[in-house]
Amino acid sequence: MKFNYPKGHIDLKKDHGDQLKINQNSQDHITYGNRGMSLEANLNLTNEQYIALGIAVIHKKPTPIQVVSVDYPKRSAAKITEAYFRRPSTTDYNGVYQGKYIDFEAKETNRKKSFPLDNFHEHQIKHMKDCQDAGGICFLIVNFSLLDRLFLYPATKLFEWWDQQFQKNGRKSIPLSDIEQFGIEIEYGYAPRIPYLEALDQLIDKK
Amino acid sequence: MKFNYPKGHIDLKKDHGDQLKINQNSQDHITYGNRGMSLEANLNLTNEQYIALGIAVIHKKPTPIQVVSVDYPKRSAAKITEAYFRRPSTTDYNGVYQGKYIDFEAKETNRKKSFPLDNFHEHQIKHMKDCQDAGGICFLIVNFSLLDRLFLYPATKLFEWWDQQFQKNGRKSIPLSDIEQFGIEIEYGYAPRIPYLEALDQLIDKK
Numbered sequence: 001m002k003f004n005y006p007k008g009h010i011d012l013k014k015d016h017g018d019q020l021k022i023n024q025n026s027q028d029h030i031t032y033g034n035r036g037m038s039l040e041a042n043l044n045l046t047n048e049q050y051i052a053l054g055i056a057v058i059h060k061k062p063t064p065i066q067v068v069s070v071d072y073p074k075r076s077a078a079k080i081t082e083a084y085f086r087r088p089s090t091t092d093y094n095g096v097y098q099g100k101y102i103d104f105e106a107k108e109t110n111r112k113k114s115f116p117l118d119n120f121h122e123h124q125i126k127h128m129k130d131c132q133d134a135g136g137i138c139f140l141i142v143n144f145s146l147l148d149r150l151f152l153y154p155a156t157k158l159f160e161w162w163d164q165q166f167q168k169n170g171r172k173s174i175p176l177s178d179i180e181q182f183g184i185e186i187e188y189g190y191a192p193r194i195p196y197l198e199a200l201d202q203l204i205d206k207k
Numbered sequence: 208m209k210f211n212y213p214k215g216h217i218d219l220k221k222d223h224g225d226q227l228k229i230n231q232n233s234q235d236h237i238t239y240g241n242r243g244m245s246l247e248a249n250l251n252l253t254n255e256q257y258i259a260l261g262i263a264v265i266h267k268k269p270t271p272i273q274v275v276s277v278d279y280p281k282r283s284a285a286k287i288t289e290a291y292f293r294r295p296s297t298t299d300y301n302g303v304y305q306g307k308y309i310d311f312e313a314k315e316t317n318r319k320k321s322f323p324l325d326n327f328h329e330h331q332i333k334h335m336k337d338c339q340d341a342g343g344i345c346f347l348i349v350n351f352s353l354l355d356r357l358f359l360y361p362a363t364k365l366f367e368w369w370d371q372q373f374q375k376n377g378r379k380s381i382p383l384s385d386i387e388q389f390g391i392e393i394e395y396g397y398a399p400r401i402p403y404l405e406a407l408d409q410l411i412d413k414k
Binding site for chain 1: 258261262263264266268269270271272274284285286287288289290291292293296297301302303304305306307308309310334337338340341342343
């Protein structure tokens, strides 16, 4: 993978820890937004950048598919002719950053004041709890599309909201105000496009 | 998930660190073998057991599939009608053990004296090197089917053999003797069926 850095751009390989600050202080006050790309596309690009920069190795897992029927035509690749999407039992993204296990789910919402809990299912919450118990670092990346605001939010807070929803008068969504208070807002950058590991460092410092 | 421990079996939740020893010293000298299950099936069971025992959260990644065409019949699930298997760009298994990132590939061979390097492709080796550089723990689980011998072998050694194959007169396989010397042999157990994390602990102690 090759990067064409804009003129005057700092080599992030040396300074990646200061990425957020660098963007904020850059002479031109360039702001990148999501560039019309989906959250997933932006995260995939970000993960390629993290690998290329030697910062972390994090991948989106393939979508689990139940293969029912396959044709093996002569002299060409096996062709799957019947298959179904399966519900994932884990989160979408995992990998390694500074030796630590990283595990997260990325979600978008059109809501403006809260993030609905029905974006998750029980299996995924259990998976994140198990990972956290085994010493992993779990979080969400939440995009409020209409507000154009992106947050990293710790899984421990998600667990609290998840569990209270089953109580009497439990809320079915996480208020934006809680995400603002306990999460870290992420500004889009250039490389990495979504500097979520820098946000994670801030979250750990904040505690 | 529920376990039915055989009579007199020790609760592994308390003593999992001694699993290999426990099996060797058990009064009945029970030996479990692979029970006719494939390496993948045994590893999947093992990983379920590790999760249930609260030891680690490690999963096989779904097979990457390129979906070309999908039907959406009314009132039933989306049906994929054309798709192709893609070559994986990472290893098959990853997860978290004691906060550490674990990443491995599991392979079987019918050879009796060596393990062929063509079991891997360049992308997977690069992935393991990247993970190792990011502080992860990478290894192979190699099954010599005809010998009924199973080993955990460190990725660092694999890298050495991988790189030398491109030199003049480079070997195209890893000798069994090298795997015996630098790996850890794994005996099948009951729960976990393949106690590979205990083997990993031994490997780390051995260094």
